[in-house]
Amino acid sequence: xxxxxxxxxxxxxxxxxxxxxxxxxxxxxxxxxxxxxxxxxxxxxxxxxxxxxxxxxxxxxxxxxxxxxxxxxxxxxxxxxxxxxxxxxxxxxxxxxxxxxxxxxxxxxxxxxxxxxxxxxxxxxxxxxxxxxxxxxxxxxxxxxxxxxxxxxxxxxxxxxxxxxxxxxxxxxxxxxxxxxxxxxxxxxxxxxxxxxxxxxxxxxxxxxxxxxxxxxxxxxxxxxxxxxxxxxxxxxxxxxxxxxxxxxxxxxxxxxxxxxxxxxxxxxxxxxxxxxxxxxxxxxxxxxxxxxxxxxxxxxxxxxxxxxxx
Amino acid sequence: xxxxxxxxxxxxxxxxxxxxxxxxxxxxxxxxxxxxxxxxxxxxxxxxxxxxxxxxxxxxxxxxxxxxxxxxxxxxxxxxxxxxxxxxxxxxxxxxxxxxxxxxxxxxxxxxxxxxxxxxxxxxxxxxxxxxxxxxxxxxxxxxxxxxxxxxxxxxxxxxxxxxxxxxxxxxxxxxxxxxxxxxxxxxxxxxxxxxxxxxxxxxxxxxxxxxxxxxxxxxxxxxxxxxxxxxxxxxxxxxxxxxxxxxxxxxxxxxxxxxxxxxxxxxxxxxx
Numbered sequence: 020x021x022x023x024x025x026x027x028x029x030x031x032x033x034x035x036x037x038x039x040x041x042x043x044x045x046x047x048x049x050x051x052x053x054x055x056x057x058x059x060x061x062x063x064x065x066x067x068x069x070x071x072x073x074x075x076x077x078x079x080x081x082x083x084x085x086x087x088x089x090x091x092x093x094x095x096x097x098x099x100x101x102x103x104x105x106x107x108x109x110x111x112x113x114x115x116x117x118x119x120x121x122x123x124x125x126x127x128x129x130x131x132x133x134x135x136x137x138x139x140x141x142x143x144x145x146x147x148x149x150x151x152x153x154x155x156x157x158x159x160x161x162x163x164x165x166x167x168x169x170x171x172x173x174x175x176x177x178x179x180x181x182x183x184x185x186x187x188x189x190x191x192x193x194x195x196x197x198x199x200x201x202x203x204x205x206x207x208x209x210x211x212x213x214x215x216x217x218x219x220x221x222x223x224x225x226x227x228x229x230x231x232x233x234x235x236x237x238x239x240x241x242x243x244x245x246x247x248x249x250x251x252x253x254x255x256x257x258x259x260x261x262x263x264x265x266x267x268x269x270x271x272x273x274x275x276x277x278x279x280x281x282x283x284x285x286x287x288x289x290x291x292x293x294x295x296x297x298x299x300x301x302x303x304x305x306x307x308x309x310x311x312x313x314x315x316x317x318x319x320x321x322x323x324x325x326x327x328x329x330x
Numbered sequence: 331x332x333x334x335x336x337x338x339x340x341x342x343x344x345x346x347x348x349x350x351x352x353x354x355x356x357x358x359x360x361x362x363x364x365x366x367x368x369x370x371x372x373x374x375x376x377x378x379x380x381x382x383x384x385x386x387x388x389x390x391x392x393x394x395x396x397x398x399x400x401x402x403x404x405x406x407x408x409x410x411x412x413x414x415x416x417x418x419x420x421x422x423x424x425x426x427x428x429x430x431x432x433x434x435x436x437x438x439x440x441x442x443x444x445x446x447x448x449x450x451x452x453x454x455x456x457x458x459x460x461x462x463x464x465x466x467x468x469x470x471x472x473x474x475x476x477x478x479x480x481x482x483x484x485x486x487x488x489x490x491x492x493x494x495x496x497x498x499x500x501x502x503x504x505x506x507x508x509x510x511x512x513x514x515x516x517x518x519x520x521x522x523x524x525x526x527x528x529x530x531x532x533x534x535x536x537x538x539x540x541x542x543x544x545x546x547x548x549x550x551x552x553x554x555x556x557x558x559x560x561x562x563x564x565x566x567x568x569x570x571x572x573x574x575x576x577x578x579x580x581x582x583x584x585x586x587x588x589x590x591x592x593x594x595x596x597x598x599x600x601x602x603x
Contacts (some may be wrong), residue, residue: 046506047421051433054418054477065448065455072450079454122347129344133337140344142589143352149581150597151535153553154574157560161567163599167373169357171572207351210595217599264444267537271557285446285538292450293542302450309447316442323370 022271066309072302079118079298082092104282105311107194111201111262111283118202120254122246123209128239130214148207156271159200163187169242190280193273197281201268205261209254216250217243256316263312284308362572369568384572392547396555401580403465404533404549405558407472411529412522414473415480420510422481424496434485440478444537453542463549469538471539474585483528483598487521488514527588527595531581552577 073092076085090121095101126144130137147155161170165185174182186196220243228238266285269275275290276283284304361369362375362384388394421427422434446464461467491514499509537553544550550558559573585592 035449043425043427045423047427050421050506050510051418054414054481055433057474058437058440058477058486060455061438061452061471062445062448065451066443068451068454069447079450090592091374100363124348125343126358129340129347132340134340134344140348142586143348145356145585145593146582147351149531150578151537151553151556153535153537153556154577157556158354158574160560162354162357163570167369169353169374170555172374203351203354211593211597215594223544237372240350240513260442260444264446266446267553270538270541273559288446289448289538289542305450308444312442312444 034098062124069302069305069309070080072299075299077299079292080296084299087299090215091300092307094300095303095307100279100282100287101284101307103279104284104287107281108263108283110194111198111265112259114198115201115205115258115262116255118198119205119258120204120209121249122206123254125219126206126210126214127213128243130210131217144210145207147204148211149309150204152204153271155200155204156268159196159203160187163196170295187273188277190277191319193277194281197269197272200272201265204268205258209258212250212254213247216247220246252319256319259319260312263308263315284311334596358571358574361568362575364568364569366566366568384569385576387569388573388576391559391573392550392555392558393576395547396550396552397577399465399548399550399555400534403468403472404530406478406535407469408526408529410469410473411480412477412525415477415525416484416515416518416522417510418477418481419484419488420506420514423485434482437478440475441482443462445475445505447540449538452539461543463544463546465549467543467549468540468551471474472533472536476533479528480525483525484518484521487518491517522561524595524598527592530584531592531596534581 053128068132072087074088076087076091077083129139131142150158161167163186165183165188168186170186171183174180184192186192224242225238228242233241244259264285265283265290269281269283269286270289273281275286285308288304288308290299292305295301357374360376361373363380365381365383368378378463379463421432429468449473456462456467456470459467461470495513496509497515499513506512536551537551540551540554544554547555556577559570563569
């Protein structure tokens with residue numbers, strides 16, 4: 020008897036639910052439509068089209084699109100400049116992880132140390148991140164300039180004239196000059212990420228360590244560093260993705276030169292597409308960037324999940 | 331005394347980093363107040379007298395047109411991003427339906443991919459839509475790329491709002507639209523601030539799409555304009571430095587006024603991503 024009533028109630032509410040559901044779908048769709056439209060067109064559709072164009076030999080101007088299957092991909096695999104560019108991307112990843120993150124961490128830790136004039140330090144440390152990349156690029160062209168450059172003036176002042184050179188015009192030094200500039204731009208960003216995470220660490224832990232007479236180093240290695248691990252992983256992911264798609268600064272400072280020594284996947288893609296007018300081949304390089312970024316991100320997340328499971 | 335001695339290394343590191351981050355700014359601003367002749371003889375010395383000629387020189391150029399273009403594109407894009415992402419996160423966080431997770435995931439993936447992958451199709455699409463070389467042509471992609479992080483921030487924030495609030499509003503007979511705009515949206519102000527700050531900085535400085543989607547001063551934003559300047563006046567370094575300084579002013583100004591807010595906004599925006 021009781022179950023009978025229950026069933027009836029259930030059936031009734033199910034019907035009401037269905038009706039409500041239909042109305043709900045309209046509401047859901049209405050609220051999400053603008054976002055889905057923009058995202059759908061400019062991101063989802065665009066990525067699909069990149070893969071589509073990568074199957075053609077096409078200059079992007081006339082309507083003469085020749086389907087060539089995967090031939091562009093075979094070509095890109097044999098393309099020395101592409102490999103040089105992706106090698107530079109790999110170098111940039113390593114340099115980002117080894118310079119930006121540690122420097123950001125040191126700056127964040129300094130902001131919690133008992134030094135005076137904290138507001139000044141914090142303000143100046145963060146400023147580079149607010150400057151536009153193009154402005155940074157132009158500014159550092161002059162800092163590394165052969166004649167007026169700050170670097171060469173400094174070397175001259177301390178008697179190291181032999182080291183003076185046009186840093187960006189030299190095949191061996193250009194990539195390092197660019198890497199230093201990128202570090203200057205992004206270290207502050209990691210500083211604020213680390214700072215936000217350090218604020219979240221409980222004071223009690225440090226007080227307990229003080230009672231035990233722990234040294235500053237011990238407190239850092241035993242408390243701060245382990246608790247910062249999640250944010251370090253996040254920063255590493257951001258830094259790797261950032262280095263994979265890097266474009267602006269190189270384009271402004273060196274244009275990928277001299278002699279491709281600072282070429283990155285993104286600058287090579289731009290050159291092929293908008294200077295050489297090989298839309299198909301440019302799309303292939305784009306697709307490769309997408310695939311590489313996808314694999315690398317997936318790799319980091321998998322390793323991180325494994326680590327979490329072990330923890 | 332001993333304590334002070336022990337702090338010396340700290341100060342050395344702190345001041346070294348201060349020079350590393352601050353010196354380029356100092357050089358930029360310092361040079362912008364020098365005459366060209368003075369710069370040629372003593373490029374890195376302090377200026378003999380503060381001269382504003384480099385700044386008044388900018389009025390003879392297209393600098394303020396670029397500046398206005400940037401402001402227009404950035405403000406419109408940020409406003410549209412706020413409206414679209416806040417609306418999208420309402421059903422995503424407050425209504426249960428089958429596609430909740432997949433749609434949120436679709437937006438989250440957008441934060442992980444190199445956005446440059448969309449460059450060529452967007453270039454062709456913008457031409458076909460007749461928006462090539464217009465400011466409106468930039469707004470579409472900027473809003474689209476800002477959506478993933480913004481939707482995630484809003485969805486998270488809205489999920490944390492108390493359930494009772496919405497229940498009681500529903501009992502009062504509020505429709506969804508009214509409920510959202512009158513009651514929820516004002517409560518989202520902290521999330522809106524984060525979304526606005528995070529996207530303003532990134533859109534103000536965006537370069538590659540502006541480079542590809544515009545080809546004249548009418549639609550060029552500040553980063554494009556600065557590069558034009560560099561090509562045109564590369565000999566007039568003090569003038570160029572004045573342009574760089576002035577281009578950085580809006581963000582630096584906002585930063586000095588709302589330092590904590592910006593730092594928090596950026597940290598929150600990135601970690602959610």
